[in-house]
Amino acid sequence: MSTAPAWGLVVETTMGTGERKHTEAQVVAHVAGSREEALAELERRARSYSPTHPLSPRRRRLLRVGDGFLLVVDGAWQSFVTRFTVAELLTDTAAPQASEPEPEPEPEAAPEPVAEAAPPAPDGAREPELDADGVPVRPAWLGRRDLP
Numbered sequence: 001m002s003t004a005p006a007w008g009l010v011v012e013t014t015m016g017t018g019e020r021k022h023t024e025a026q027v028v029a030h031v032a033g034s035r036e037e038a039l040a041e042l043e044r045r046a047r048s049y050s051p052t053h054p055l056s057p058r059r060r061r062l063l064r065v066g067d068g069f070l071l072v073v074d075g076a077w078q079s080f081v082t083r084f085t086v087a088e089l090l091t092d093t094a095a096p097q098a099s100e101p102e103p104e105p106e107p108e109a110a111p112e113p114v115a116e117a118a119p120p121a122p123d124g125a126r127e128p129e130l131d132a133d134g135v136p137v138r139p140a141w142l143g144r145r146d147l148p
Contacts, residue, residue, distance in 0.1 A: 006089040007031045007038035010068075013051055013082040021078075030089060038086045042068055046084040053080045 012025040028045065031038040046062060046069040054075025063070040068085040128136040141147060 004032050004034070007033075007035065008087050008089045009038065009042050009045065010085040010087055011045075011049070011082060012085070014053060014080040017053060017078070031086075035086065035088075039068070042084050042086050046071060046082075049082060049084075051080060051082050054078065 007030065008027045009029045009031065010025060011028050012023050014021060015024050016022055029041070031041050043064075049071060051071070051073055054073060054077075056076055057073045058076065059074040061072045063072070067087070068083065071082040071084065073080050073082075128138065128140070131137055
């Protein structure tokens with residue numbers, strides 16, 4: 001049984017300006033399937049990609065190259081390039097490992113209901129009056145002389 005190859009969609013783009021101008025690359029997605037399917041997804045991403053630089057684009061050109069696309073955006077002073085490449089994924093050290101399925105956790109037993117036993121009222125004392133939410137209308141501490 002053969003599995004479909006996995007393709008990495010790589011974007012290399014110009015970052016910074018002037019002497020700090022450099023290229024950064026990242027794998028933005030993986031596509032399982034044919035190379036043509038990966039190229040179609042890459043083209044969709046290339047057409048909608050909006051680079052950080054230039055801030056005021058004057059001209060935008062998307063070119064097809066053998067393994068992907070090249071986006072050239074001209075600014076007021078400089079041109080900026082973004083390369084979109086499809087590459088077959090051969091190895092990935094951070095890929096999730098196929099493992100045995102984890103056993104389902106046993107359902108927790110419902111806690112046994114605890115009967116709330118109200119302390120017996122002292123002789124001559126009455127039950128506190130409660131509002132609709134069950135909160136005492138008169139706080140228990142009100143009128144106590146042993147509190148500061």
